[in-house]
Amino acid sequence: MILKKLTLENFRQYLGRQEIIFASGKQKNVTLIHGENGFGKTCFLNALLWGFYGHGGFTPDLPKPEQILPDSIRESSRRPEEEVARVSIIFDHGGETYSLNRTTTLAKERASKGEDSELELSVLKVDGQTINCASPREAQRIIDSILPPELRELLFFNGERIDHLAMEQNAEEISDAVRRMLGLKLLDDTIADLLSPNVRNRFSQEWRNNTDEETAQLLDEEQKAIAELATKRDSLETCKKNQSAVDEEIKEIDRRLDANREARELQRRRVTLEAEQTEKQSALKEQEKQLAELIAADGYTLFCTGLVREGKEITHELRAAGRIPARVMNDFIQDLLNAGKCICGCALPEGSEAWKSVEAQLTKAGDPEFNNAVRDLDRAIGVIESTVTRTQEALRRHVQDRDHLVERLRLIREDLDEIRERLGSKDDQEVHQLESDREKKQLRLRDLDREEGRLNTAVDDGELKLRQIQESLRVKQQKGVEAARAKRRLERVDEVANLLKEILASESEDLGKELGKEIERVFSRVTLQDYRLELTPEFTLRLSKSIRTESGLVSVEVAHGQGHRQVMSLVFISSLVALAQRRNEIPSIMKDLQGGDYPLVMDSPFGQLGEEFRGAIAKNVPQLAPQAIVLVSSSQYRGEVERELGSSNRIGRRYYLRYHAPSKREDAAGKLTLGGSTFEIYKKDEPEHTEIVEV
Amino acid sequence: MPSSDPPPRQAPRSLALFKQASPEMQSLIKEIMAKERMEQHKKRREDIYQDLLRLIREYTP
Numbered sequence: 205m206i207l208k209k210l211t212l213e214n215f216r217q218y219l220g221r222q223e224i225i226f227a228s229g230k231q232k233n234v235t236l237i238h239g240e241n242g243f244g245k246t247c248f249l250n251a252l253l254w255g256f257y258g259h260g261g262f263t264p265d266l267p268k269p270e271q272i273l274p275d276s277i278r279e280s281s282r283r284p285e286e287e288v289a290r291v292s293i294i295f296d297h298g299g300e301t302y303s304l305n306r307t308t309t310l311a312k313e314r315a316s317k318g319e320d321s322e323l324e325l326s327v328l329k330v331d332g333q334t335i336n337c338a339s340p341r342e343a344q345r346i347i348d349s350i351l352p353p354e355l356r357e358l359l360f361f362n363g364e365r366i367d368h369l370a371m372e373q374n375a376e377e378i379s380d381a382v383r384r385m386l387g388l389k390l391l392d393d394t395i396a397d398l399l400s401p402n403v404r405n406r407f408s409q410e411w412r413n414n415t416d417e418e419t420a421q422l423l424d425e426e427q428k429a430i431a432e433l434a435t436k437r438d439s440l441e442t443c444k445k446n447q448s449a450v451d452e453e454i455k456e457i458d459r460r461l462d463a464n465r466e467a468r469e470l471q472r473r474r475v476t477l478e479a480e481q482t483e484k485q486s487a488l489k490e491q492e493k494q495l496a497e498l499i500a501a502d503g504y505t506l507f508c509t510g511l512v513r514e515g516k517e518i519t520h521e522l523r524a525a526g527r528i529p530a531r532v533m534n535d536f537i538q539d540l541l542n543a544g545k546c547i548c549g550c551a552l553p554e555g556s557e558a559w560k561s562v563e564a565q566l567t568k569a570g571d572p573e574f575n576n577a578v579r580d581l582d583r584a585i586g587v588i589e590s591t592v593t594r595t596q597e598a599l600r601r602h603v604q605d606r607d608h609l610v611e612r613l614r615l616i617r618e619d620l621d622e623i624r625e626r627l628g629s630k631d632d633q634e635v636h637q638l639e640s641d642r643e644k645k646q647l648r649l650r651d652l653d654r655e656e657g658r659l660n661t662a663v664d665d666g667e668l669k670l671r672q673i674q675e676s677l678r679v680k681q682q683k684g685v686e687a688a689r690a691k692r693r694l695e696r697v698d699e700v701a702n703l704l705k706e707i708l709a710s711e712s713e714d715l716g717k718e719l720g721k722e723i724e725r726v727f728s729r730v731t732l733q734d735y736r737l738e739l740t741p742e743f744t745l746r747l748s749k750s751i752r753t754e755s756g757l758v759s760v761e762v763a764h765g766q767g768h769r770q771v772m773s774l775v776f777i778s779s780l781v782a783l784a785q786r787r788n789e790i791p792s793i794m795k796d797l798q799g800g801d802y803p804l805v806m807d808s809p810f811g812q813l814g815e816e817f818r819g820a821i822a823k824n825v826p827q828l829a830p831q832a833i834v835l836v837s838s839s840q841y842r843g844e845v846e847r848e849l850g851s852s853n854r855i856g857r858r859y860y861l862r863y864h865a866p867s868k869r870e871d872a873a874g875k876l877t878l879g880g881s882t883f884e885i886y887k888k889d890e891p892e893h894t895e896i897v898e899v
Numbered sequence: 900m901p902s903s904d905p906p907p908r909q910a911p912r913s914l915a916l917f918k919q920a921s922p923e924m925q926s927l928i929k930e931i932m933a934k935e936r937m938e939q940h941k942k943r944r945e946d947i948y949q950d951l952l953r954l955i956r957e958y959t960p
Contacts (some may be wrong), residue, residue, distance in 0.1 A: 217918075394935045402948040439926070693959045700928060703920055710912040 205297045205350055206831050207252075207803050212896075213290040215254070215722050216247050219274045219893035222720040226803075226833060227856020228296075234826050234854045235833045238841060239861035240872045240885060244894035245835040246362065248861075249807045253360055254290035256347055261356060265365065269535075270318035273310050283506075284310035297350050297801075300520030301328040302895060306345065333778035351802075354384045358800050363809035367769035369776055370745045375448065378564050378776070381744040385784045385802075386715050391708040398701045407697060411682075411690035419680050419687075433666035440659040447652045448744075449451045450645050457642045466632040467599050467639075474623045476751050479760040481616045489610045495602045502595040512592075515585045533575075537565050569636075674698075715783070716741065722779035730775060730820040735762065737772060745772045767814040774809065774821060778828040785830065803831035810840040819844030826854035838873055850879060858899040927958045 207226045212218040229233045239245040246266060253261035254272070254369050272289045281287045294303050296726065308321040325343035326336045339341040351359070383389045397403060405427070410523040412423045461471040506645075533881050540562055544552050552559045608729045678695070682688040720739040727737035736759070738746045747768060748759045762768070781802050807877035809825070810818055822845040825832050836845075849855065860876055864887045868874055874886045878899060887895075907913060934950040 390932070390935055395932060397935065397944070397947055397951055398931075400948070403951045403955070406952060496952060689959070693955050696927075696955055696959045699924070700931065703924070705914065705926070706912040706914050714912065752957075 205291065205295050205805060206801055207833070208301075209292075209294040209840065210255070211290070211292040212251050213288065213292075214273050214277060215251050215289050215291055216272065217244050217274060217364045217892070217894045218247070218251065218896070219276065219891065222896045224859060224896050225857060225899075226831065228831060229856050232854055232856030233829075233831050234832075234849070234852070235537050235857045235859070235862065236849070236855050237833070237835045237859045238838065238861070238876055238878070238885075238899075239835055240837050242869060243861040243863045243871065243885070245471075245837070245861070247894070248835060249362070249805055251291050252293065252805060253356065255293045255304060256351055257353055257356065258306065258321050258323070258344075261353070263360075263362060265362060270313070272308050272313050272318050272321075273895060274891070276893070278310060281310055284314060287311075289313075299330050302326070302346075302350075303328070304343070352384055353505055354380060355802070357381075358385075358780065360805045361777075362807045363770060363774070364811035366773040366777070366803070367812070368773075370769035370772035371745075375742055375744045378745075382715070382719060382743060382780060383712075385561065385780055386719075386787055387879075388708065388712060388715070391704055395701050395704050395708065398697055398704075404694070404697050404701075407599065407690055407694040411687055411694055413680060414684055414686035414690060419677070419682070422673060422677050422680070426670070426677065429666065431672055433663065433670055436659060436662045436666050438532040440656065440663055443652060443656050443659055447649065447656065450649050450652060452643050454649070457638050457645070461627070461638055461642075464632065464635055464638075466630055467627055469633045470623050470627055472511050474620060476620055476760055477616050478668075479751070480758045481620070483758055484609055484613050484616065488606065488613065491602060491606045491609060495599075495606065497593065498598055502591050502598075505591045505595055506599075508588050509592065510586055511587055515581055519582055519585070522578060537562060570636060591673065606792070643771060716743070719779060719783050722783050723766050723775055726779050726782070726824075726828075727772075727775045730771065730824050731817060737775060739776075745776060747772060767813045767817065770812050771817045771821065772811075774828070777804065778824075781829045801830045803833060804829040805833040805835075807835045808837065808840060809834060810836065810845050815844075819848050822848035823852065825849060825850055838876055859896050860885055860899060862887055862895040862897050863892075864888050864894045864895060923958065927954060930954055 207229045207673050208228055209220065210221060211223040215220045224235075224237075226232055237245070237248065239248070246263070250262050250266050253263065259269065263635050273287055277287050279340045288307055289309075290304045290305060290307045292303070305324045306321050307324075308318075312320040323340040323343045324337070325346060327346075328334050337346065359568065369378060380389075383392060408423055408427065412420050415423075441753075458471060458475065460712040462475075464471075539558065540546055541552065543555075544554065544559075546552055546558070546562065551556060552562055621772070624639065624643065627635055630636055630639075639746055677691075680691075682691050716739065723737055723739050723745075727735070731737075734749055736748050736750075738748070740746055747762045749762050750757050751760045752758075781804065785801055790803070806825075810821065813821060825834060834849075841849075858878075858884055860878075862883075862885050863872070866888065868888075872886065874884070876883045876885045881899075883897070883899070904915070920928070931951060931954055934947060934954070
């Protein structure tokens with residue numbers, strides 16, 4: 205979707221009819237709208253949202269969402285049914301041009317608290333034909349399919365409020381957005397629908413109604429096991445959410461300790477140590493896994509030394525006796541006797557002295573099978589001997605490495621205990637309190653970890669129980685036609701759902717990896733090199749930095765403030781938009797997944813950004829999405845932002861918001877200076893309203 | 900690139916999984932997905948349940 209034009213008519217503070225044409229070129233894809241605080245930037249963003257989704261689309265920060273028409277009309281109108289507010293949007297999508305109109309009247313606004321509106325949509329097809337949607341419902345369905353409401357927050361946002369996307373407790377929101385934008389939600393929904401009581405249980409019930417008592421009982425048990433498993437999975441999910449929440453609380457405490465001069469040094473040392481601890485713990489886990497694999501594969505050889513010795517003695521004796529290697533094979537002697545002729549050319553008549561002499565060799569010559577067996581034994585002894593040496597060496601190395609890790613972990617634990625004690629005994633009241641809270645939360649986290657372990661086992665048990673019941677059902681022979689058919693249908697539902705689950709898991713994993721790469725790529729463009737932003741398998745964003753420690757470089761998660769989170773969220777959204785754009789290039793079983801061109805409409809994207817990010821983000825705004833509409837105040841459009849965006853040669857259209865009012869707000873500027881030109885952004889006038897002016 | 904980490908565009912594992920299924924199964928899944936796609940934005944889920952029940956019955960007479 206590429207936005208072409210927006211027309212506002214009596215929408216809140218935009219009095220009368222005003223229009224704005226958006227930059228939509230491939231090169232010049234940025235529309236810049238300058239507006240001081242309170243001049244109508246948020247209202248502008250909400251005009252687009254109202255157009256697409258009606259009242260339900262408004263952002264939570266819009267004041268008085270029940271008021272659609274301007275105050276001046278509301279206060280003076282005598283014919284409320286004739287006072288119309290309208291938002292018209294023209295946009296291109298999939299080669300077609302869509303034109304939507306959403307209208308309401310003052311009468312409707314009053315009757316419905318602003319919730320009631322009319323939507324019309326027409327589509328100009330590629331062949332030049334125009335189609336009008338038959339009903340507002342159909343129109344809304346089409347809009348929702350082009351621009352799913354769940355993506356609203358990601359594509360139309362207030363930059364100062366998007367930092368929540370980078371918080372761990374919002375991983376679900378991120379995961380939902382990813383799934384929706386990349387088309388995975390369709391697979392999620394299909395699986396849920398198939399396994400819902402409305403589909404699966406219907407076939408289960410049909411089978412139950414037509415079968416014997418024993419099978420019916422098994423079907424009841426299956427239903428019960430499914431319900432129990434769902435409850436256990438829910439509990440596990442809740443436990444994980446609680447873990448994330450407590451983890452985030454600890455991180456918040458860490459941020460506050462980091463901000464406290466008294467605690468900063470120790471806190472930073474703790475963060476580094478904890479990162480090293482995590483790394484070493486996973487290295488230890490890996491070490492133990494490898495050790496287990498080594499023992500499982502080659503450990504038996506360590507118990508074979510006696511057998512190897514015995515084998516060697518046997519072959520040694522055979523060699524000493526001249527039995528192996530045999531110089532002549534007895535089948536060769538037999539051939540000579542059968543032919544009646546020696547290799548020297550002498551005849552060997554049967555029964556002759558010569559014949560008897562050759563025949564006597566049969567007892568001395570080797571049996572090829574015996575010879576082969578001894579050779580195999582020889583080889584096996586060699587293999588086992590070298591494996592024993594290799595295994596002993598590997599075992600020694602693993603144990604040594606493990607001991608090192610265990611020792612390092614012990615030292616880290618001691619250091620961490622010491623830091624905890626030193627911070628806990630600080631005179632500073634805040635540090636003391638924060639440390640005490642931190643300790644409580646860590647204990648809570650440990651409880652939750654134990655709880656998670658318990659629930660994981662419960663889920664595993666539940667799954668096993670369900671599998672056993674389903675296996676018993678699978679082998680049940682059904683005599684009646686009805687029962688057999690219902691059984692086959694139930695199995696079919698499970699078969700389809702299971703295959704879709706596998707497909708979903710594989711698509712999620714592949715797309716997660718692609719998104720992760722995209723995030724790292726975009727982030728490297730907008731930030732300093734020693735930072736790294738990753739998408740974890742749980743779809744949380746992790747900002748880290750490499751720090752040198754006693755045992756080498758360790759990646760340390762950075763305690764991030766609102767500014768960092770805002771950058772992380774922007775990078776996440778931009779990466780998602782980029783991936784969605786080339787979604788159709790990624791093979792999928794879901795046909796007709798269109799590569800989605802999505803615009804980004806950003807209100808104050810530079811709001812809370814630290815100085816180190818402002819320039820880089822400004823420079824990259826044109827590349828964040830196929831189309832970018834940016835609303836900025838003059839306090840945000842300064843310094844590096846002005847320099848980078850102004851010189852980007854990507855701004856296709858530029859507007860400013862002029863505020864008409866009887867008196868200027870004290871904190872608002874009256875003039876806007878852009879590239880050496882000055883514009884009047886305040887006009888003494890009545891009634892109060894905002895005017896859109898093209899630069 | 901190690902074989903354990905194939906880029907999705909080169910090794911679409913999901914497509915491979917799908918193609919391992921019987922032609923009948925593939926056809927059923929295609930029809931189910933098409934229905935789900937059509938009904939995706941409708942508020943009434945009852946329609947899609949009916950479609951799924953019908954499709955499973957048709958493919959499993």
